Amino acid sequence: MKSIILSALLVLSGSVAAAERNEPVQPIVPPGNINLGMVELGKKLFFDPRLSRSGFISCNSCHNLSMGGTDNIPTSVGDRWQQGPINSPTVLNSSLSVAQFWDGRAADLKEQAGGPIANPGEMAFSHTLAVDVLSSIPGYVMEFRQVFGNTPIGIDAVTTAIAEFEKTLVTPNSPFDQWLLGDDDALSAKELAGYELFKNSGCIACHNGPALGGTSFQKMGVMAPYEARVPAEGRSAVTGRDADRFNFKVPTLRNVELTYPYFHDGAANTLTEAVDIMGRLQLGKTFTPEENAQVVAFLKSLTGDQPRFLLPILPPSGDDTPRPQPFDR
Amino acid sequence: MKSIILSALLVLSGSVAAAERNEPVQPIVPPGNINLGMVELGKKLFFDPRLSRSGFISCNSCHNLSMGGTDNIPTSVGDRWQQGPINSPTVLNSSLSVAQFWDGRAADLKEQAGGPIANPGEMAFSHTLAVDVLSSIPGYVMEFRQVFGNTPIGIDAVTTAIAEFEKTLVTPNSPFDQWLLGDDDALSAKELAGYELFKNSGCIACHNGPALGGTSFQKMGVMAPYEARVPAEGRSAVTGRDADRFNFKVPTLRNVELTYPYFHDGAANTLTEAVDIMGRLQLGKTFTPEENAQVVAFLKSLTGDQPRFLLPILPPSGDDTPRPQPFDR
Numbered sequence: 001m002k003s004i005i006l007s008a009l010l011v012l013s014g015s016v017a018a019a020e021r022n023e024p025v026q027p028i029v030p031p032g033n034i035n036l037g038m039v040e041l042g043k044k045l046f047f048d049p050r051l052s053r054s055g056f057i058s059c060n061s062c063h064n065l066s067m068g069g070t071d072n073i074p075t076s077v078g079d080r081w082q083q084g085p086i087n088s089p090t091v092l093n094s095s096l097s098v099a100q101f102w103d104g105r106a107a108d109l110k111e112q113a114g115g116p117i118a119n120p121g122e123m124a125f126s127h128t129l130a131v132d133v134l135s136s137i138p139g140y141v142m143e144f145r146q147v148f149g150n151t152p153i154g155i156d157a158v159t160t161a162i163a164e165f166e167k168t169l170v171t172p173n174s175p176f177d178q179w180l181l182g183d184d185d186a187l188s189a190k191e192l193a194g195y196e197l198f199k200n201s202g203c204i205a206c207h208n209g210p211a212l213g214g215t216s217f218q219k220m221g222v223m224a225p226y227e228a229r230v231p232a233e234g235r236s237a238v239t240g241r242d243a244d245r246f247n248f249k250v251p252t253l254r255n256v257e258l259t260y261p262y263f264h265d266g267a268a269n270t271l272t273e274a275v276d277i278m279g280r281l282q283l284g285k286t287f288t289p290e291e292n293a294q295v296v297a298f299l300k301s302l303t304g305d306q307p308r309f310l311l312p313i314l315p316p317s318g319d320d321t322p323r324p325q326p327f328d329r
Numbered sequence: 330m331k332s333i334i335l336s337a338l339l340v341l342s343g344s345v346a347a348a349e350r351n352e353p354v355q356p357i358v359p360p361g362n363i364n365l366g367m368v369e370l371g372k373k374l375f376f377d378p379r380l381s382r383s384g385f386i387s388c389n390s391c392h393n394l395s396m397g398g399t400d401n402i403p404t405s406v407g408d409r410w411q412q413g414p415i416n417s418p419t420v421l422n423s424s425l426s427v428a429q430f431w432d433g434r435a436a437d438l439k440e441q442a443g444g445p446i447a448n449p450g451e452m453a454f455s456h457t458l459a460v461d462v463l464s465s466i467p468g469y470v471m472e473f474r475q476v477f478g479n480t481p482i483g484i485d486a487v488t489t490a491i492a493e494f495e496k497t498l499v500t501p502n503s504p505f506d507q508w509l510l511g512d513d514d515a516l517s518a519k520e521l522a523g524y525e526l527f528k529n530s531g532c533i534a535c536h537n538g539p540a541l542g543g544t545s546f547q548k549m550g551v552m553a554p555y556e557a558r559v560p561a562e563g564r565s566a567v568t569g570r571d572a573d574r575f576n577f578k579v580p581t582l583r584n585v586e587l588t589y590p591y592f593h594d595g596a597a598n599t600l601t602e603a604v605d606i607m608g609r610l611q612l613g614k615t616f617t618p619e620e621n622a623q624v625v626a627f628l629k630s631l632t633g634d635q636p637r638f639l640l641p642i643l644p645p646s647g648d649d650t651p652r653p654q655p656f657d658r
Contacts, residue, residue, distance in 0.1 A: 047395050048395075049393075049400075050401075054402075054406065055400070055401060055402050056390075056400065056402065056406045061385075064378075065640055066376050066377075066640055066641055066642055066643045067643050067645075068645070071378075071384070071385065072379075072384060072646070072653070073383075073384050073385065073652075073653050073655050075656075077383065077385045077655050080410050081409050081410035081655075083655075083656050257645055258645050260645070260646065261652070269648075269652060270648040271648075272648065306642045308639050308640070308642070309639065309640060310637050310638065310639060310640070311394055311395060311637070311638060311639070311640045312395055313395055313635045313637075314395045314396050316396075316397070316586055316587050316589070317401070317589065319598070319599040319600075319601065323402075323590070323598060324401070324402050326402050326406050326412075327404075327412050
């Protein structure tokens with residue numbers, strides 16, 4: 001009985017005890033306590049461009065689940081092709097982060113989900129207008145009623161549903177996780193050597209926990225300043241403290257093979273480049289080409305099972321649904 | 330044996346003989362003779378924004394398979410938010426059309442697929458650059474080899490694969506098709522009355538065949554001129570003949586409930602409005618509100634099973650893959 005309770009607590013915490021090995025990284029665990037109806041609704045909303053003023057941009061536009069939950073461009077394309085100020089972080093395993101956005105200005109997935117909808121540079125809508133649209137779509141009215149009961153649709157329900165879907169976007173079963181769980185053959189000698197370097201060189205100091213990141217804010221440019229291509233100042237924008245300037249949330253390294261380009265400004269195109277820069281700027285260490293290749297091999301072992309689901313079919317607008325405004329404003 | 334050959338021929342022709350009823354519309358038939366490996370490859374390409382210069386626009390951006398194979402805006406958003414010149418027609422059941430694009434300038438799906446990739450107002454790439462990108466992606470190199478054999482990737486293979494995927498995008502089993510196949514209970518009295526009006530008023534003269542359209546080019550504005558919101562002149566741009574001015578391919582009415590807004594300029598937001606305008610401009614007939622509602626009810630019975638498939642997971646770019654250029658050109 002005691003062990004059952006312990007297991008339940010471990011699942012709820014988003015990680016399991018390093019079952020087979022005592023390592024500073026834990027395997028990804030599929031989420032428990034999921035509301036399936038809410039997930040299906042949230043999935044539709046995640047793919048619905050009617051949450052944007054233009055009717056052209058959905059959550060999936062910049063957090064593309066065909067491409068590691070990112071857009072694979074340095075900074076995103078927003079409403080009317082505005083250039084985003086920062087690289088879109090992956091939505092995969094984002095439930096494991098201590099906070100959301102690079103500067104942590106949203107406490108959780110639900111709070112994050114409301115941000116881009118109302119951001120004039122992203123989806124350029126408002127919460128009120130988005131709710132007006134959804135409330136005019138008969139299929140959504142029925143589905144919100146099914147999931148949330150007989151109350152009018154509100155932004156709270158919208159973001160709750162999107163967050164519930166995002167909780168399912170974890171990527172278990174990477175080769176590294178199989179190794180963590182006890183399969184000695186899951187990693188090659190090169191990948192294992194890369195993991196040892198990753199630990200011994202100090203990468204693990206920030207990239208730890210089940211997501212290998214997302215657990216703290218750290219300065220970009222410790223040993224030498226980082227010349228960023230974007231003006232973002234990071235955590236200080238939230239705390240107002242000068243000491244937090246250029247502190248950013250440590251990104252997860254899960255599926256990092258898929259989430260190029262790298263860093264908050266998307267300036268590094270390849271893992272080789274990213275590992276080299278991180279070594280020099282954060283650790284004061286220049287990896288040899290062989291070491292770099294070993295670390296990169298390890299990083300590629302972090303690609304897990306991508307979320308697989310049927311492309312959602314969205315309920316059609318009604319005759320009275322406010323129409324998108326892509327042009328002519 | 331004879332009946333087996335006959336069945337095979339009927340499947341190949343894209344329609345079955347009006348099995349149960351003798352009607353000018355035939356049920357949608359799932360496609361035969363499909364190369365599954367090619368379909369899976371084409372599906373990835375259809376969803377891959379790396380076929381655009383920006384890395385942001387894929388086939389699915391404007392032919393969104395979550396939304397009836399359209400973008401549900403009057404004219405599309407193209408590269409750098411350029412405004413498209415004409416409404417994006419649905420990709421659903423497009424294999425049943427006599428030709429592709431509103432003006433029929435592409436003979437078939439394969440020829441069509443190459444158009445937007447190289448159109449400066451749409452994906453703004455070139456065939457050469459698109460092929461360069463795909464040829465640098467290890468996962469695509471393997472998959473093209475699997476499907477097309479050991480030859481370098483070319484635009485011909487790319488568009489062949491996309492077209493093969495698009496051949497699968499048919500929508501059988503609508504209530505109307507169930508009725509056509511003999512189920513007397515599949516349509517309500519109102520829907521049946523709408524179908525009778527649809528036939529007796531003359532709509533069927535152009536909207537016929539299994540797709541209820543796509544079989545001919547017809548003038549937009551027969552009884553009275555149509556004041557279009559876009560300058561497109563239609564078929565004459567292909568034939569050079571003045572007699573073809575404002576002739577457009579008759580759009581399919583399959584899934585028309587999902588493919589708003591309507592007409593080549595996307596000017597009609599609702600089916601009620603579209604039926605009213607069509608009646609007056611094409612047939613010289615003003616439908617009463619009751620008649621209009623009956624026709625609309627019939628049209629909504631044309632919504633079939635939407636293609637359901639797993640969201641494709643795209644192979645990641647390699648270190649040498651040319652990067653997208655969304656900005657700064």
